[in-house]
Amino acid sequence: MKVKTVALFPNMQKSQSTSITMGVREFLFQRNVNVVAEDLIAEQIGANPLTSVDPNEVDLIISLGGDGTILRLLQRHPELKAPIVGINLGSLGFMADIPIVDIYPALEDLLKGNFKVQERLMMKGTTIHKETCLAVNEIVVHRAKNPSLVDLAIHVDGMYLNTFSADGLIISSPSGSTAYSLAAGGPILTPDLEAFLITPICPHTISNRPIVLMPKDHIKIQYLNEYEPVEVTYDGFANFHIATGEVFYIQKAERTCSLISLPGHDYFSTLRQKLGWAGTLKN
Known part of the structure; x- marks a missing residue:
């Protein structure tokens, strides 16, 4: 070329x-x-x-x-x-x-x-108000102004996974597995993998461990507490808030991030x- x-x-x-x-x-x-x-x-x-x-x-x-x-x-x-x-x-x-x-x-x-060009997976996040974001590294749902742990229920392709009581959740790509997720105790995934990694942030229950999902899976996160809204950030950019009972959806983005090796x-x-x-x- x-x-x-x-x-x-x-x-x-x-x-x-x-x-x-x-x-x-x-x-x-x-x-x-x-x-x-x-x-x-x-x-x-x-x-x-x-x-x-x-x-x-x-x-x-x-x-x-x-x-x-x-x-x-x-x-x-x-x-x-x-x-x-x-x-x-x-x-x-x-x-x-x-x-x-x-x-x-x-x-x-x-x-x-x-x-060589490596095509890395990107994630798309969507609110119930149809606001969207794209992320290369991670999408984070965090307790924000709330002084205590928050309860976040996770569904994967319509099936209930778990409710995490934690400071928040990190949904990471393999590229982002060496960023915030790693600091929170998540595993390292090589960037050529196609996967989602869910890592709880300071969970109340020590048995709540990171879990790796297939990229075809659609993830739904619901905020359960009657507290202040939680905050959604993506690749370090803050943009969305989720109120009590609202949900946030994450799936594989149509586009990729092309990095040169x-x-x-x-x-x-x-x-x-x-x-x-x-x-x-x-x-």
Whole structure:
């Protein structure tokens, strides 16, 4: 595939972000690649405005920041379907796994087509008021302003699973299994799996454990207490509240998140580095 147009999404709050982004832009310009960026920062980094091209004309997306930068661009620009490569400007990320020192070799691989695209599962959430959201990592139902545990009843494909008394529930994709769910005691799922992971947050009963479901399953969560509404967040974005008796639905989204995998940057090496595993091969 010949790369003609690349969209840059830098996290301008990161140190050295502007200079690194301008270096990437210049590298691409010299190779006759049209570089676009969000209209508010395009002039600042010497790129063309994102609105100057049809979203379908964008061949690749380069995110410069961390995993959060990738999640934000997906939320702000759902019209972009091009595969994403994440260059990490801070500590190593699970999705943004290219370190600064590897930027230019990574760019060479991109322009040569020397990469693979991994399609990662996304989730769709829907309220009874037909409000919707998309998530790459997780959808969280949390007790919000309530000072005590809340009761959340779960049905899977119409069958009752359990009522969790907890601070909340995390419904995670495999990509999100290394995020909030992991901190709450959930297992790690490799990102090429297709599955839903339900992890209770600080459950009252210690036997309430995480459970993995098939992605074809439709999940219904009902809030039972006569307390203040609970809050629904998705990939760190807060948007919905669920009142007593209301339900929230979660299912597999029609679209996926396309992430680029470059040579020399595999998921397991990232996992070992990020989690500080010290195991070594033994003869």
